[in-house]
Amino acid sequence: MKSLPILILVLLGSKVAPRELCDSDSDSDSESQAALASASSSESSDESTASCPDTWQGFQRGRRLWCIKVMTSQADRNQAQAECANLGATLTGINSVAENQYLQKxxxxxxxxxxxxxxxxxxxxxxxxxxxxxxxxxNLPECKLSNGFHWTDGYTKRQETMTWRKGEPDNFIGLQNCSYMHVGLIAQYGFQPGQLADAACTATWNPRALDVESPRGFACGMWANQG
Structure with missing residues (x-):
């Protein structure tokens, strides 16, 4: 995502070394995916009894129910993933228009x-x-633009639900290995609610940064429990 010059000054002036998403993904990603895979392997044959916990919203994915919860936070991406893992979940992918609209809401x-x-x-x-x-x-075709990104929850596979903002992903300043969704009441600086942009995994709220680029929360996802 291209930002105004003031954001570049913020980044250059920071004394904290940028922390990129590791090549093998974060440990918390792997642990959460392992837990979700374990739940998947013990899945009951009776899908009709599945339900999401209170305050989680369910979305049908094939024969199963995927539960999503949106949390308020100014954390960076890896901290957000750790918070999801504490709930037995992981940062959720977006599998449908309905899920995108729910996150926007x-x-x-x-x-x-x-x-x-x-x-x-x-x-x-x-x-x-x-x-x-x-x-x-x-120069690798599989790494060009949106081809270079994947859903990290281990279950979302649809490329067409990556609703990128025009010109994204752009890997601005070469450190943008993660992604967030723009949300809000209005479109601002070309950012439309519901669109995605790449971002530095270490991005957090900063009083000198644009609100339209500041993390204000995260979305966790997990399979529904069998009743």
């Missing part, structure tokens, strides 16, 4: 509570390990 609720108009939510979308660093894989 929940995002607006967060934004309004904070007295803002725009912001972003972390989702389970990141650059493929084989495409990091991008400079070493630029």
């Amino acid at each position: 929940q995002g607006v609720s967060i934004i309004k509570t904070l007295g803002l108009q725009v912001g972003t939510l972390w989702v389970g979308l990141a650059r493929k390990p084989a495409c990091i660093p991008l400079s070493a894989s630029t």
